[in-house]
Amino acid sequence: MLSYYVDLALRSLKRSPGLTLLMILAVGFGVGASMTSYSVFRAVSGDPIPWKSSRLFVPQIDIWGPQGHLDDTNKGDPPEAMDYTDAVALMRDHRAKFQSAMYQISPSVVPADPSMHPINVGGHAVYSEFFPMLDVPFKYGSGWGTDSDEQRAAVVVISSKLNQKLFAGANSVGKTIDIDGKDYRVVGVLDNWNPKPVFYDVVNTGGFTTDQQDVFVPFQRAISAGMPNDGNTNCSEIPKGSGFVGLQQSSCVWIAYMAELDDKAAAAAYKDYLDGYFRDQKAAGRFSWPLNNRLRDLPAWLESEHVVPSDTKISLVVALGLLVVCLVNTAGLLLAKFLRRSSEIGVRRALGAPRAAIYTQFLVEAGTVGLTGGVLGIVLTWVGVWGVSWVLPKEISSLAHIDLSLLAITLLVAVIATMLAGLYPTFRASRVQPALQLKTN
Amino acid sequence: MTLHPMIAALRKHKAGVVLIAMQIALTLAIVCNAIFIIYARVDNVRRQTGLDEDNLFLVTQQWVGAPSGDDPASIQKLDAMQREDLNTLRSLPDVESVSPTNSLPLFPSSWNGAISLKPGAELRAGNARSSYYFGDEALLKTLGLHLIAGRDFTVADVVNKGMRDPSEPHLVIVTKALADKLFPQGDALGKVIYLDGGSMPTTIIGEVERMQVPSTGSWASTFVWNSTIEPIRLNGNFSRYAIRAKPGRLDAAMTAVRAALYASNPMRVLDDDSIKSFKDIRAEAYRADIGMAVLMGVVCLILLAVTAAGIVGLTSFWVGQRHRQIGVRRALGARKIDILHYFQLENLMIAGTGAVIGIVLAIGLNRVLMQNFAMDRMPVIYVLSGLAIVMVLGQLAVFVPARRASNVPPVVATRAA
Numbered sequence A: 001m002l003s004y005y006v007d008l009a010l011r012s013l014k015r016s017p018g019l020t021l022l023m024i025l026a027v028g029f030g031v032g033a034s035m036t037s038y039s040v041f042r043a044v045s046g047d048p049i050p051w052k053s054s055r056l057f058v059p060q061i062d063i064w065g066p067q068g069h070l071d072d073t074n075k076g077d078p079p080e081a082m083d084y085t086d087a088v089a090l091m092r093d094h095r096a097k098f099q100s101a102m103y104q105i106s107p108s109v110v111p112a113d114p115s116m117h118p119i120n121v122g123g124h125a126v127y128s129e130f131f132p133m134l135d136v137p138f139k140y141g142s143g144w145g146t147d148s149d150e151q152r153a154a155v156v157v158i159s160s161k162l163n164q165k166l167f168a169g170a171n172s173v174g175k176t177i178d179i180d181g182k183d184y185r186v187v188g189v190l191d192n193w194n195p196k197p198v199f200y201d202v203v204n205t206g207g208f209t210t211d212q213q214d215v216f217v218p219f220q221r222a223i224s225a226g227m228p229n230d231g232n233t234n235c236s237e238i239p240k241g242s243g244f245v246g247l248q249q250s251s252c253v254w255i256a257y258m259a260e261l262d263d264k265a266a267a268a269a270y271k272d273y274l275d276g277y278f279r280d281q282k283a284a285g286r287f288s289w290p291l292n293n294r295l296r297d298l299p300a301w302l303e304s305e306h307v308v309p310s311d312t313k314i315s316l317v318v319a320l321g322l323l324v325v326c327l328v329n330t331a332g333l334l335l336a337k338f339l340r341r342s343s344e345i346g347v348r349r350a351l352g353a354p355r356a357a358i359y360t361q362f363l364v365e366a367g368t369v370g371l372t373g374g375v376l377g378i379v380l381t382w383v384g385v386w387g388v389s390w391v392l393p394k395e396i397s398s399l400a401h402i403d404l405s406l407l408a409i410t411l412l413v414a415v416i417a418t419m420l421a422g423l424y425p426t427f428r429a430s431r432v433q434p435a436l437q438l439k440t441n
Numbered sequence B: 001m002t003l004h005p006m007i008a009a010l011r012k013h014k015a016g017v018v019l020i021a022m023q024i025a026l027t028l029a030i031v032c033n034a035i036f037i038i039y040a041r042v043d044n045v046r047r048q049t050g051l052d053e054d055n056l057f058l059v060t061q062q063w064v065g066a067p068s069g070d071d072p073a074s075i076q077k078l079d080a081m082q083r084e085d086l087n088t089l090r091s092l093p094d095v096e097s098v099s100p101t102n103s104l105p106l107f108p109s110s111w112n113g114a115i116s117l118k119p120g121a122e123l124r125a126g127n128a129r130s131s132y133y134f135g136d137e138a139l140l141k142t143l144g145l146h147l148i149a150g151r152d153f154t155v156a157d158v159v160n161k162g163m164r165d166p167s168e169p170h171l172v173i174v175t176k177a178l179a180d181k182l183f184p185q186g187d188a189l190g191k192v193i194y195l196d197g198g199s200m201p202t203t204i205i206g207e208v209e210r211m212q213v214p215s216t217g218s219w220a221s222t223f224v225w226n227s228t229i230e231p232i233r234l235n236g237n238f239s240r241y242a243i244r245a246k247p248g249r250l251d252a253a254m255t256a257v258r259a260a261l262y263a264s265n266p267m268r269v270l271d272d273d274s275i276k277s278f279k280d281i282r283a284e285a286y287r288a289d290i291g292m293a294v295l296m297g298v299v300c301l302i303l304l305a306v307t308a309a310g311i312v313g314l315t316s317f318w319v320g321q322r323h324r325q326i327g328v329r330r331a332l333g334a335r336k337i338d339i340l341h342y343f344q345l346e347n348l349m350i351a352g353t354g355a356v357i358g359i360v361l362a363i364g365l366n367r368v369l370m371q372n373f374a375m376d377r378m379p380v381i382y383v384l385s386g387l388a389i390v391m392v393l394g395q396l397a398v399f400v401p402a403r404r405a406s407n408v409p410p411v412v413a414t415r416a417a
Helices: A002-015 A017-045 A065-069 A084-093 A146-151 A160-167 A199-205 A219-224 A243-249 A264-283 A298-304 A310-340 A342-350 A355-391 A404-430 A434-440 B004-012 B014-045 B072-090 B139-143 B176-182 B218-223 B250-264 B278-285 B287-321 B323-331 B336-373 B380-406 B410-414
Strands: A056-060 A098-105 A108-110 A123-126 A138-141 A155-158 A176-179 A182-190 A215-218 A256-260 A294-297 B056-063 B095-101 B112-116 B128-135 B147-150 B159-162 B171-175 B192-195 B202-208 B227-235 B238-245 B275-277
Touching: A002 A017, A002 A355, A017 A310, A017 A355, A017 A404, A017 B287, A056 A264, A056 A298, A084 A098, A084 A243, A084 A264, A098 A199, A098 A219, A123 A219, A138 A160, A146 A219, A155 A160, A155 A176, A160 A182, A199 A256, A199 A298, A215 A219, A264 A294, A294 A298, A310 A342, A310 A355, A310 A404, A310 B014, A310 B287, A310 B336, A342 A355, A342 A404, A342 A434, A355 A404, A355 B287, A404 B014, B004 B014, B004 B336, B014 B287, B014 B336, B014 B380, B056 B072, B056 B250, B056 B278, B072 B095, B072 B159, B072 B227, B072 B238, B072 B250, B095 B139, B095 B250, B128 B139, B128 B176, B128 B218, B139 B238, B171 B176, B176 B202, B238 B250, B250 B275, B275 B278, B278 B287, B287 B323, B287 B336, B287 B380, B323 B336, B323 B410, B336 B380
Parallel strands: A123 A215, A155 A182, B128 B227, B159 B227, B171 B202
Antiparallel strands: A056 A256, A056 A294, A098 A123, A098 A256, A108 A176, A138 A182, A155 A215, A176 A182, B056 B238, B056 B275, B095 B128, B095 B238, B112 B128, B112 B192, B147 B202, B171 B227, B192 B202
């Protein structure tokens, strides 16, 4: 029976090609536009580490007090990052399963090949627990041990891209590279690890950046080598001392921090510890304002940092609006089409077709329009995703991509939405009075 | 023509009327918000930075193995390296003028603070927020800034200091916008201000007409024109140079600069994007804004096309349905133009009703965007433009089927339907 309805649908669609084309175009454009926006939204709002994000936490300590809230951009929240004093104190206390303070660096690397110019690389100074905490995958070697943290060892983990550039992709563990004029021993090579957003340090990267993370060196090693902070520095007062050492003694914030806490109890205990730390510091005379700490898990942290660009959300809202208009339009055209066939419906009903048969017939017709519109939608989504790379910033548009799931969703959305749009016209068609239609003819 | 029979006729196909009105309402709501977004972005992009942007480019380079300490000896060594670079660049034949700098308008690196009229104020509490630019006596000339009061920096004004040295300069040049904000009487010249909550007095010696801050982000929107220029060469492990090429020699100068810098000292990093024309800096800064405007434009076009197509489709159907009635009216003496007007007036009524609902939706959508995405309130003019657009669109779309209706011959009345 279904094949008969499909056949009927095709015949009917062929009978008024103009109207059919209009419907298919409307569904196609509506679905294409919304799926294009969705692909961008999906790319920037995805969970970068879904298996673990609820166990990763970002602590915030209100070291500035009311003074930090004067330019009301942060709505009473503590500073987004940490100063050196607190970051190091928290690392020393070591109350989480894994934790790492980190800051952004941008050193130069001098290739061994004398014909190559020095290159600039991006990276982070981190503690050894950074690697197990974030499940960082390694191609060769591994991260360094806690002893290297303590000894401020000249070791480095490099990206596979940098490994390709310097060592032609060979296993470089044990070799040395020249960073800022000093030799560092390679202990690990990452296996294509480039999470987006750069969730471990959204404060300095903004989450989305075209910059590569090519080197990771021990935090204290970078500090003692005077490797300057390449990220943001925010101050509530001008540092009293000069230089990088002055920055370390100041209350300026420039260090990102992340901790792994495996269950609710551990998180609660850690929050108590943070609050206790604040009270101790307050008792010691450092703060004069009430406790105002935060401990957010990764999804809540990304949300509070507005990592998903608002333009992406606005585009999605507007594109969904466009889809709704296209469907209202399709509903109108289907209505016109179905009611035009009142006499045909009348004949079928008079010959004994139940309402359900009419329903099936017309929903199949709507579904056929939806399916064809969906195929057009896939083509338009493909064009759209290709097109956004021309108009959106690279760090965002390069993340949008087409995969099987997007294609499947596109088709599904097209068919379901069109059938929903066809519900009312079908209902009207099924109410046609057979006697009335037969009489007037 | 009286409206009564027309309303009676509309009642006969309620569903179609409601669907068209809904479509018009939604289209109006989305289109005027989209146009508002487009206008706001284009308005941003068209702002003049205050610079003479032609022939200007920026070089960012990093030294390898340069002193990393913050002690005076290291700073003086870094400064010597920077002055050597400046000499190298200034001697190039295609280069007109060079100044060290920390950033440029629209360049994604900024140094921001607050300026107070009293010493020792809270850093974040000052009288005005400002971005800082550092440069030497050639900065104004290199960037093509217009000095409108006071004087430019002289060689004697310029000092050097380490990147993280918190000391403040004795003299600054500020933008007119900043001067007027701090001294509304317009007597900023020669006045003393305090930078970043410091207690060291700084004197305003000049005013430039206009200079935009580096950041184009919304957080900087309250102080877009508040720039302060300090006569300072900053010394760090990297340096930036603003360079004006001789007219028409931009490409040649950009090529020559790379070779000359490597020749004077090969132990430095000059990446592919280390040498950037101002045109490229501008394009990158506004890429997101232009992208958003294009996207909204595409959405508007699709929407209007779909809505027009919907009106054509449904009206055609009604014309077909009322074929016989039209024939009867024609036979009773209605002119072609009467039939045409009938359908046009009908559309005017449906679209008008939809548009009224659309205005409410448009304002509602604007509220939602305002609350969630820090957007501005949409001025009434956008709603009115949206209204005009959908009404004209409705009339244009209805014209084709209406004309077909007006061509129905009176003889149809005599035939069975």
